Amino acid sequence: MQEDRPVPEPLGVRQARAQRTREAVVAAAAAVFVDQGVQAPIRDIAERAGVGVGTIYRHFPTRADLVTAVYRHQIDTCSALAPRLLAESASPYTALTRWADAFVEFLVTKHGLGAALGSGDPGLENLHGLMLDTLVPACATLLDACTAAGETHPDVTAYTLMRAIGNLCITGPDYDRTDARRMVAALLAGVRRTA
Amino acid sequence: MQEDRPVPEPLGVRQARAQRTREAVVAAAAAVFVDQGVQAPIRDIAERAGVGVGTIYRHFPTRADLVTAVYRHQIDTCSALAPRLLAESASPYTALTRWADAFVEFLVTKHGLGAALGSGDPGLENLHGLMLDTLVPACATLLDACTAAGETHPDVTAYTLMRAIGNLCITGPDYDRTDARRMVAALLAGVRRTA
Amino acid sequence: MQEDRPVPEPLGVRQARAQRTREAVVAAAAAVFVDQGVQAPIRDIAERAGVGVGTIYRHFPTRADLVTAVYRHQIDTCSALAPRLLAESASPYTALTRWADAFVEFLVTKHGLGAALGSGDPGLENLHGLMLDTLVPACATLLDACTAAGETHPDVTAYTLMRAIGNLCITGPDYDRTDARRMVAALLAGVRRTA
Amino acid sequence: MQEDRPVPEPLGVRQARAQRTREAVVAAAAAVFVDQGVQAPIRDIAERAGVGVGTIYRHFPTRADLVTAVYRHQIDTCSALAPRLLAESASPYTALTRWADAFVEFLVTKHGLGAALGSGDPGLENLHGLMLDTLVPACATLLDACTAAGETHPDVTAYTLMRAIGNLCITGPDYDRTDARRMVAALLAGVRRTA
DNA sequence: TATGAATGAGCCTTCATTCAT
DNA sequence: CATGAATGAAGGCTCATTCAT
Numbered sequence: 001m002q003e004d005r006p007v008p009e010p011l012g013v014r015q016a017r018a019q020r021t022r023e024a025v026v027a028a029a030a031a032v033f034v035d036q037g038v039q040a041p042i043r044d045i046a047e048r049a050g051v052g053v054g055t056i057y058r059h060f061p062t063r064a065d066l067v068t069a070v071y072r073h074q075i076d077t078c079s080a081l082a083p084r085l086l087a088e089s090a091s092p093y094t095a096l097t098r099w100a101d102a103f104v105e106f107l108v109t110k111h112g113l114g115a116a117l118g119s120g121d122p123g124l125e126n127l128h129g130l131m132l133d134t135l136v137p138a139c140a141t142l143l144d145a146c147t148a149a150g151e152t153h154p155d156v157t158a159y160t161l162m163r164a165i166g167n168l169c170i171t172g173p174d175y176d177r178t179d180a181r182r183m184v185a186a187l188l189a190g191v192r193r194t195a
Numbered sequence: 196m197q198e199d200r201p202v203p204e205p206l207g208v209r210q211a212r213a214q215r216t217r218e219a220v221v222a223a224a225a226a227v228f229v230d231q232g233v234q235a236p237i238r239d240i241a242e243r244a245g246v247g248v249g250t251i252y253r254h255f256p257t258r259a260d261l262v263t264a265v266y267r268h269q270i271d272t273c274s275a276l277a278p279r280l281l282a283e284s285a286s287p288y289t290a291l292t293r294w295a296d297a298f299v300e301f302l303v304t305k306h307g308l309g310a311a312l313g314s315g316d317p318g319l320e321n322l323h324g325l326m327l328d329t330l331v332p333a334c335a336t337l338l339d340a341c342t343a344a345g346e347t348h349p350d351v352t353a354y355t356l357m358r359a360i361g362n363l364c365i366t367g368p369d370y371d372r373t374d375a376r377r378m379v380a381a382l383l384a385g386v387r388r389t390a
Numbered sequence: 391m392q393e394d395r396p397v398p399e400p401l402g403v404r405q406a407r408a409q410r411t412r413e414a415v416v417a418a419a420a421a422v423f424v425d426q427g428v429q430a431p432i433r434d435i436a437e438r439a440g441v442g443v444g445t446i447y448r449h450f451p452t453r454a455d456l457v458t459a460v461y462r463h464q465i466d467t468c469s470a471l472a473p474r475l476l477a478e479s480a481s482p483y484t485a486l487t488r489w490a491d492a493f494v495e496f497l498v499t500k501h502g503l504g505a506a507l508g509s510g511d512p513g514l515e516n517l518h519g520l521m522l523d524t525l526v527p528a529c530a531t532l533l534d535a536c537t538a539a540g541e542t543h544p545d546v547t548a549y550t551l552m553r554a555i556g557n558l559c560i561t562g563p564d565y566d567r568t569d570a571r572r573m574v575a576a577l578l579a580g581v582r583r584t585a
Numbered sequence: 586m587q588e589d590r591p592v593p594e595p596l597g598v599r600q601a602r603a604q605r606t607r608e609a610v611v612a613a614a615a616a617v618f619v620d621q622g623v624q625a626p627i628r629d630i631a632e633r634a635g636v637g638v639g640t641i642y643r644h645f646p647t648r649a650d651l652v653t654a655v656y657r658h659q660i661d662t663c664s665a666l667a668p669r670l671l672a673e674s675a676s677p678y679t680a681l682t683r684w685a686d687a688f689v690e691f692l693v694t695k696h697g698l699g700a701a702l703g704s705g706d707p708g709l710e711n712l713h714g715l716m717l718d719t720l721v722p723a724c725a726t727l728l729d730a731c732t733a734a735g736e737t738h739p740d741v742t743a744y745t746l747m748r749a750i751g752n753l754c755i756t757g758p759d760y761d762r763t764d765a766r767r768m769v770a771a772l773l774a775g776v777r778r779t780a
Numbered sequence: 781t782a783t784g785a786a787t788g789a790g791c792c793t794t795c796a797t798t799c800a801t
Numbered sequence: 802c803a804t805g806a807a808t809g810a811a812g813g814c815t816c817a818t819t820c821a822t
Contacts, residue, residue, distance in 0.1 A: 013801065018806060041791060052808040057793070059806095156377070163370040164378040167362040175358040182351070183359040187378065190385030213781070236816060247783040252818070403822065408785060431812055442787040447814070449785095546767070553760040554768040557752040565748040572741070573749040573772065580771030603802065626795060628805095637804040642797070 022059045025049045030070045034110070038067050038124070064126040071110065071127065075134055078106050082138035092145035093152065097188050099142055100165060103135070104184050107169035108177035136162055156191050217254050220244045225265045228305070233262050263322045266305065270329055273301050277333035287340035288347065292383050294337055295360060298330070299379050302364035303372035331357055351386050412449045415439045420460045424500070428457050428514070454516040461500065461517065465524055468496050472528035482535035483542065487578050489532055490555060493525070494574050497559035498567035526552055546581050607644050610634045615655045618695070623652050653712045656695065660719055663691050667723035677730035678737065682773050684727055685750060688720070689769050692754035693762035721747055741776050 028049035032040045042063070046053045060066035082099050089095035140158035147154045164187060169180045223244030227235045237258070241248045255261040277294050284290035335353035342349045359382060364375045418439035422430045432453070436443045450456035472489050479485035530548035537544045558573045613634030617625045627648070631638045645651040667684050674680035725743035732739045749772060754765045 014804080014806070017801095021806075042793090043791075053793085054795080054809070055807055156381070160370060160374045160378065163367075163374070164363055164381075167365050168359055170362050170365075172358075175355060179355045179358070183355065183382065186351070186359075186385030187382045188385065190381030190383065209781075216782080237818090238816070241784090248818085249784065249820085250782055253781075258817095404783080404785070407822095411785075432814090433812070443813090444788070444815080445786055546771070550760060550764045550768065553757075553764070554753055554771075557755050558749055560752050560755075562748075565745060569745045569748070573745065576741070576749075576775030577768065577772045578775065580773065580775030599802075606803080627797090628795070631805090638797085639799085639805065640803055643802075648796095 021049075021051060021055060025051060025056055025059055025066070026069050029066050030110075033067070033070060038063070062126075064124050067124060068126045068130055072130065074106055074110070075130060078103055079134040079138040082141050086142060086145060091151065092142060092149050093188075093192060096142040096146055096152075097185070099139070100184055100188055101181070103139075103162075103165060104169055104177070104181055107166060108171055108180055131162070132159070151193055152191050153193055161187075161191070216244075216246060216250060220246060220251055220254055220261070221264050224261050228262070228265060233258070259322055263325050266322065267325065269301055269305075270325060273298055274329040274333040277336050281337055281340060286346065287337060287344050288387060291337040291341055291347075292380070294334070295379055295383055296376070298357075298360060299364055299372075299376055302361060303366055303375055326357065326361075327354070346388055347386050348388050356382075356386070411439075411441060411445060415441060415446055415449055415456070416459050419456050420500075423457070423460060428453070452516075454514050457514060458516045458520050462520065464496055464500070465520060468493055469524040469528040472531050476532055476535060481541065482532060482539050483582060486532040486536055486542075487575070489529070490574055490578055491571070493552075493555060494559055494567070494571055497556060498561055498570055521552070522549070541583055542581050543583050551581070606636060606640060610636060610641055610644055610651070611654050614651050618652070618655060623648070649712055653715050656712065657715065659691055659695075660715060663688055664719045664723040667726050671727055671730060676736065677727060677734050678777060681727045681731055681737075682770070684724070685769055685773055686766070688747075688750060689754055689762075689766055692751060693756055693765055716747065716751075717744070736778055737776050738778050746772075746776070 025045065029045045032045045032048055036044065042053055042056055045066070046056050049056075056066070060069060078099075081102055082095075085095040085098050086092065089098060136158050139162050143152065143156070143158045143161065146152040165184050168183045168187065169177075171177055171180055220240065224240045227240045227243055231239065237248055237251055240261075241251050244251070251261070255264060273294075276297055277290075280290040280293050281287065284293060331353050334357050338347065338351070338353045338356065341347040360379050363378045363382065364372075366372055366375055415435065419435045422435045422438055426434065432443055432446055435456075436446050439446075446456070450459060468489075471492055472485075475485040475488050476482065479488060526548050529552050533542065533546070533548045533551065536542040554577060555574050558577065559567075559570045561567055561570055610630065614630045617630045617633055621629065627638055627641055630651075631641050634641070641651070645654060663684075666687055667680075670680040670683050671677065674683060721743050724747050728737065728741070728743045728746065731737040750769050753768045753772065754762075756762055756765055
């Protein structure tokens, strides 16, 4: 007595359309976040995406869901970079600096994310958690290798280092990405163990 | 039922009262900023100060004016510390690290100020300007001395360094003042020229 | 060193104005409640009162506060009626029926209050509490006297009776105040102990 | 990539499936009404029934249609009870009280229906009409018999009585079904003509 | 000067309803 | 027939800001 689904195939069509809508929302949100920061009104995002506010809420019940979606892909990419660099680089510390370069590049091109991470804003805990779950382990891989090789001080944790790098990437009119890069480089130089 | 005006007060008395009101507002704002951050509702500050909201607007037309007033004294103190440390310390770099310690101490005890500085929030430009006008020269005094002594890289500007330190002092649940101190120390170690 | 209040008298003027505003809001709310019920949009009430929504929220932080204010006076009046009727009437039961008449009259002229009382709507607990605190004791005075005189069944509580009367006063197109009065009369006849 | 239509189903099969869907919706609605009242969101009902919201709108264009469908069967049962009780009972009044007991039982176990009936909510007129068309005649059968036997006051109409009973069955935290039963019994006692 | 009542723009969120597939 | 994504009107609530007294 099997249930024969009345509409088996057309579902894919609708799902595809919904997926496109979802992506349009994410793209619009990313753009608006650059302009206005992650606290931008939902309505602005909806308008930019050309959808109704209800559509945003359907796909992303909370603001944090949307923020997370916007940055997830890039966070994953950044995370996946760590083991690759570790394998390719001459030393763990070199890998760490290269990875930090990539992380900085990611942060400074995502205006507002750094501030979002540091804001402690409730409702952005998902994003915070995402960072913790993906980037911190990636960073830890590199840092542990450095520590094992005696290249860095052992009392610096991956989380603290990432948070510090994130903070250093909060740019503004008189402190641009070049400054951020230079300061991050200095920070890494500072944690290097002078053997 | 005529209005019987009381004897008009001497001008000095009125001004003194206004000054006291102003100080009460600043004190209340400082307390509220610690609890709620610099974006706290004006009304909360007014209530804490025991004045009407209009009074706050009279004394501080913009929020930035209030934020600035709250931190001005401490900023001045911090600024005045620089030449003293330079005179007392064995080397310019030592003076710089000590001064940074004091600056970090100031920032991490002022919940939300670090974030305010880094937020790029329009309306907080006054505070930004205050930093520029007082702390940057103070920091520059030390940094220039370091550079002159060949202790630091010459391509690090006082403004950039201050901004970086400010960012590193944006604390949170998992990144406290101890972490901030350690990261600032690492940053300064990183800008030191290894002669 | 006494604080001499700078503005002692004008306060009364403003307070009087605020009081008038408050009363205008209550009057508008009463009218709107008749038209739309107690769940009417706050904006509608504000428009009817000729004030901004903020003014409503200033005076009545919750909807229940407003509902309560609308009916408080009449509830108090109704409550105060009970001892008077008890003193004037030939028997406690007569007093009870007269008081019920007054209560019914109050309810049926306040379209929506009966439904509000019976709705169990959270947020209207204040009103419920007001009823409990003022009308139930008034009713109990009469009912206890009846019971003491052996005129009514002792297992009917004042609260239950009031609630029942309230329910019977939920009128509609085909069940008007005349019907409500008749049904309440029948109910009271039913609780009368046939000696 | 041509659409390969499956063999078209016989009409009867499709209709049967539609009927099952309809019944699933009614069952889900009944359950949701108990939990949330008759104003529950349509989506909640659709989810509980495992269908899309569009399906509900197809079968029941208005909310009242759905409410009506949910209670129709029980209303019919209750209605059919009247002549049976009249035949079985010792007196018309006894039949009336027994029928009222059944009606009360129906109402108090259907959370929210009593309030729905008394709310005067436009859009629930269908339900109102259903009551009028089926229950009122049933009640009238009994009431007319009572009046003819001189057991009740002739000026109480069946509609008014039913409405009153319905109102008395609006229960809440402090007025439960036991109270409702007692009050209905009192009401009926009150309309009894003391010969 | 100080007050604080009043204003209303603005944001959030829910949900009834439509319609293309 | 069934689906459920999309829409957008509607209502709640907050708070910066003004201004008459």
